[in-house]
Amino acid sequence: MKQIIFILILIITTTTSGQSIFEASRSGDLEKVKAIYTLNNNAINTTDSKGFTPLILAVYNNNPKIVAFLLEKESNVNAKDLSGNTALMGVCFKGYTDIAKTLIKNGANVNLQNYNGATALIYASTFGHLEIVKYLLDNNADKNLKDNRGNTALKHAEMQGNTEIAMLLK
Incomplete structure (x- = not known):
């Protein structure tokens, strides 16, 4: 069972490697956002060096599907950047x-x-x-x-x- 979990994590990590939740939210890559969320559901409320959350980046870059997903998963709608x-x-x-x-x-x-x-x-x-x-x-x-x-x-x-x-x- 541990090997199966390890393989699944490895597969998900490989599919999300090279792209953070911030980059995926900015670029509109919903599948990457979902994969990252699956690995770490707290990722949706993290901030980058400017204090931007994935929601702020998705909104600013006009990515309504990512906005909807993040809100569905209870992203902090009132989070503030720096x-x-x-x-x-x-x-x-x-x-x-x-x-x-x-x-x-x-x-x-x-x-x-x-x-x-x-x-x-x-x-x-x-x-x-x-x-x-x-x-x-x-x-x-x-x-x-x-x-x-x-x-x-x-x-x-x-x-x-x-x-x-x-x-x-x-």
């Missing part, structure tokens, strides 16, 4: 509406602030992602939260000329 950014903040920067909805449906806190005080709503407003702004507001995003410079999401939208978002935030 700058205090969450997966939701990353998706609000990038503009992937469907992933933003998935994160929120799986418990992402819409009002967390990074170490500069920015929120997901501030990112979505700054980068002009109207549908995400609407969804955040529908899910209790606090439009009055200010970043470390005293700016709200409205102020960021106005500074970037995102008039439709600014109107929504007034």
